[in-house]
Amino acid sequence: MTAPAPSEKALVPFVSVENMMRLVHHIGIERVLNELTDVIEEDFKRWELFDKTPRVASHSREGVIELMPTSDGEIYSFKYVNGHPKNMAEGLQTVTAFGLLADVSTGYPVLVTEMTLLTALRTAATSAMAARHLAPKGATTMAMIGNGAQAEFQALAMKAVLGITHLRLFDIDPRATEKTRRNLEGSGLHVTACETSQAAIEGAQIITTCTADKQYATILTDNMVGAGVHINAIGGDCPGKTELHRDILSRADTFVEYPPQTRIEGEIQQMDLDYPVTELWQVVTGQTHGRTSEKQITLFDSVGFAIEDFSALRYVRDRVRGTSFFQPVDLIADPDDPRDLFGMLQRAKD
Amino acid sequence: MTAPAPSEKALVPFVSVENMMRLVHHIGIERVLNELTDVIEEDFKRWELFDKTPRVASHSREGVIELMPTSDGEIYSFKYVNGHPKNMAEGLQTVTAFGLLADVSTGYPVLVTEMTLLTALRTAATSAMAARHLAPKGATTMAMIGNGAQAEFQALAMKAVLGITHLRLFDIDPRATEKTRRNLEGSGLHVTACETSQAAIEGAQIITTCTADKQYATILTDNMVGAGVHINAIGGDCPGKTELHRDILSRADTFVEYPPQTRIEGEIQQMDLDYPVTELWQVVTGQTHGRTSEKQITLFDSVGFAIEDFSALRYVRDRVRGTSFFQPVDLIADPDDPRDLFGMLQRAKD
The missing domain is CATH 3.30.1780.10 (ornithine cyclodeaminase, domain 1)
Structure with a gap:
C-alpha cells in the first residue's frame, strides 16, 4: 500500500x-x-x-x-x-x-x-477573572469547599491573578483534602485543612464551592455567609445540581455568564425566572458595576460557557x-x- | 521530561x-x-x-x-x-x-x-437502502446528474446493493463527468457520458441528483420525469439549496429521514408545511408501504441524518x-x- x-x-x-x-x-x-x-x-x-x-x-x-x-x-x-x-x-x-x-x-x-x-485551567481562570471584578479588594484568604479535581487549579488561579496567600480546605472526604494539601506544598500558599465547612470559611474573603454530587445539596447555608464575601460557586452546573441554600441567593448580588444557560444549570435554577442577575461581560466592559460596597455579598454562579x-x-x-x-x-x-x-x-x- | x-x-x-x-x-x-x-x-x-x-x-x-x-x-x-x-x-x-x-x-x-x-460512503449506502425499498424492481439504469465528489460512491452503492448495470452521467462541467467516467473504468458499470440532463435520464429507472450550488436550482423540471422512476435527491440539503422543480414534488410520493430537519433543509422546503411525506424508517420496519405501483414516482429527499x-x-x-x-x-x-x-x-x- x-x-x-x-x-x-x-x-x-x-x-x-x-x-x-x-x-x-x-x-x-x-x-x-x-x-x-x-x-x-x-x-x-x-x-x-x-x-x-x-x-x-x-x-x-x-x-x-x-x-x-x-x-x-x-x-x-x-x-x-x-x-x-x-x-x-x-x-x-x-x-x-x-x-x-x-x-x-x-x-x-x-x-x-x-x-x-484545559477545561480545569479555563474554569479556574474564569473564576479568577470574575473574582478580579467582584471579590473585596485586598482579599488574602480563600475557603475551598470540595477538594476534587478542580481544587488546586482554582487555588493557583486565585493566587496568580488576585494574590491570595491563604487557602482553607474542607471536603467530606479527608483524603481529598489531604491530596490537595500535598499537591500545593511548595506552591507558596499557606494551606489549612479544616474539619468542617464552617471552620473553612472563617476569615475567608472568597468562598469557592466545588463539589460533585448530582443533587440539590446545601454546601453553604445562609448563616455561614458573612457580609462582604465573594462566593465563587463552581459545582452547581447542571439541572438538579446545586450547592447553595436559596436564602444566600436572596441576599447576594449574582453574576452569571449566559442567563439562558445559567437559569437551567446554575444555582439560580432554584429561583424564580425574574430573579435578578448581572451578566459578567457587562461588568468586564464597564457597562455596569461589579462590587459596589464592602458589605455586599457577590456570587459568581459559574456553569462554564462555550x-x-x-x-x-x-x-x-x-x-x-x-x-x-x-x-x-x-x-x-x-x-x-x-x-x-x-x-x-x-x-x-x- | x-x-x-x-x-x-x-x-x-x-x-x-x-x-x-x-x-x-x-x-x-x-x-x-x-x-x-x-x-x-x-x-x-x-x-x-x-x-x-x-x-x-x-x-x-x-x-x-x-x-x-x-x-x-x-x-x-x-x-x-x-x-x-x-x-x-x-x-x-x-x-x-x-x-x-x-x-x-x-x-x-x-x-x-x-x-x-465515511460520509461519502454512508450517504451512498443510505441512498441504496432507500432505493431498495422505493426503486422499481429490476432497475438496471441510473442517471447521475452532478458528477462531483459523491458520484462514484452513489454509482457503486446502487451497483452493489441493487444490481444497477448502466450509469448515465451529466454535469455542467464536462471535466467532472470525465473524471467520474475514468474513475469507474474497470468497475463493471457501463458508463455513458451525456451532454444534457435530458439525455442522461433517458431510460433511467433511478435518477440521482447531486449538485453543489447553494441556491434554488432546477436540475430537473417536471416534463423530464416520467412515470415509475425513483428520484434520489442528494444535493438539496440546506436552507436555500434545492434541485427539483416543485411540480415534481406535487406528483411524487416523497420519503424522508427526519421530517423536522428535511422540511428546513430538503427539497420539501419549497412546499407548504402540510405537504405529505413518509418517514423512511416506517417503510423499513414495514409499518407503511414504499413503492406501491409501477406508475408511481418515488422521491427520496435525502439530507443526511445523524x-x-x-x-x-x-x-x-x-x-x-x-x-x-x-x-x-x-x-x-x-x-x-x-x-x-x-x-x-x-x-x-x-
Whole structure:
C-alpha cells in the first residue's frame, strides 16, 4: 500500500494530554492561568460578537454528554465534554473533554486538543477573572469547599491573578483534602485543612464551592455567609445540581455568564425566572458595576460557557505555534481535485 | 521530561484518512457499501430508540459548520461537518467531516475517525437502502446528474446493493463527468457520458441528483420525469439549496429521514408545511408501504441524518477492531486517582 503522504491542508495539529502537560510546564502553570484569565477577559469584552447557544446536552441516567459550540465569525470552536459523577467510584474522571477550532471561512479544522486539563485551567481562570471584578479588594484568604479535581487549579488561579496567600480546605472526604494539601506544598500558599465547612470559611474573603454530587445539596447555608464575601460557586452546573441554600441567593448580588444557560444549570435554577442577575461581560466592559460596597455579598454562579473554551482553544493554538507540543494528524481528506474524492481513495490502493 | 505512559483508558482509537482508505480497500469498496447499507437499515429499524435533534448549525456567509449528535442510550455519536460550496474554487473540499463514538455510561470516547470519506460512503449506502425499498424492481439504469465528489460512491452503492448495470452521467462541467467516467473504468458499470440532463435520464429507472450550488436550482423540471422512476435527491440539503422543480414534488410520493430537519433543509422546503411525506424508517420496519405501483414516482429527499453517521461509526468501530487500521491517541486525561488531575500534571514535570 503506497498511499501518497497527506497534503498540508489534510493535517490538523493535535495536542495530546501529554503535550498539554508539557506545554503547561514549559510556560509555567501560574503564568498559564494569568494569560488565560486575560484571554478570557478579552473575549468577554467582545461578548456581543459571538454566536451564543445553550450547550447541546444528551442526558442519560448516569450523566450527560454535551457539545458546546460558538463562533466569533472568524473562528469556530466546540468542546465535547461529559459529566458523570458516578465515574469516580469506577476510577474514571467525572469530566473529560476535547475540543476543536476551525476556520469559519473554509470549515477546515485548525486545532484539535485534549480539554480535560484545559477545561480545569479555563474554569479556574474564569473564576479568577470574575473574582478580579467582584471579590473585596485586598482579599488574602480563600475557603475551598470540595477538594476534587478542580481544587488546586482554582487555588493557583486565585493566587496568580488576585494574590491570595491563604487557602482553607474542607471536603467530606479527608483524603481529598489531604491530596490537595500535598499537591500545593511548595506552591507558596499557606494551606489549612479544616474539619468542617464552617471552620473553612472563617476569615475567608472568597468562598469557592466545588463539589460533585448530582443533587440539590446545601454546601453553604445562609448563616455561614458573612457580609462582604465573594462566593465563587463552581459545582452547581447542571439541572438538579446545586450547592447553595436559596436564602444566600436572596441576599447576594449574582453574576452569571449566559442567563439562558445559567437559569437551567446554575444555582439560580432554584429561583424564580425574574430573579435578578448581572451578566459578567457587562461588568468586564464597564457597562455596569461589579462590587459596589464592602458589605455586599457577590456570587459568581459559574456553569462554564462555550466562549471560555473558545478563548482557551485560541490561547493553545497561539502557544503551540512553533513548538513541538503537538503532532499533525491526518484528519481531513484532501484530494488534489476536490471533486475527486473517489480518485484519491482509488489511488491509495495502487 | 518523563511523563508516565498514558493508561489504556486515556487512549482512544483514531482512524486517519489514510487508515480509512486502507480499511476500505482491505474489505473491498462494494462490500463496504453493502455492509454499511445493512447496518444503516438495522438502525432505521430501531429508529424510535434514538435521541433525535435537528443538527446544530453555525451559518456564515461562506458556508455552514454543523454538529450532528445522536444516541441509542448505550452509544453516543456526533459528527462535525462543514459545507462550503465556494471551497472547490480554492482547491478545498466542499464537505469535510470527522466523528466520534462514546460510551453513554461513562462519557468516554471510544472512537475518533475521519468522516469525509465515511460520509461519502454512508450517504451512498443510505441512498441504496432507500432505493431498495422505493426503486422499481429490476432497475438496471441510473442517471447521475452532478458528477462531483459523491458520484462514484452513489454509482457503486446502487451497483452493489441493487444490481444497477448502466450509469448515465451529466454535469455542467464536462471535466467532472470525465473524471467520474475514468474513475469507474474497470468497475463493471457501463458508463455513458451525456451532454444534457435530458439525455442522461433517458431510460433511467433511478435518477440521482447531486449538485453543489447553494441556491434554488432546477436540475430537473417536471416534463423530464416520467412515470415509475425513483428520484434520489442528494444535493438539496440546506436552507436555500434545492434541485427539483416543485411540480415534481406535487406528483411524487416523497420519503424522508427526519421530517423536522428535511422540511428546513430538503427539497420539501419549497412546499407548504402540510405537504405529505413518509418517514423512511416506517417503510423499513414495514409499518407503511414504499413503492406501491409501477406508475408511481418515488422521491427520496435525502439530507443526511445523524443516525446514519451513528451506523457508519459503529461499523468502523467493529471493523477496525483487531486490525492495524487505527492509531491510539492520548485524548483523555486519566489520572490514577480521578480527583487528582493536578497531581497527574505535577508528576509530568518531574
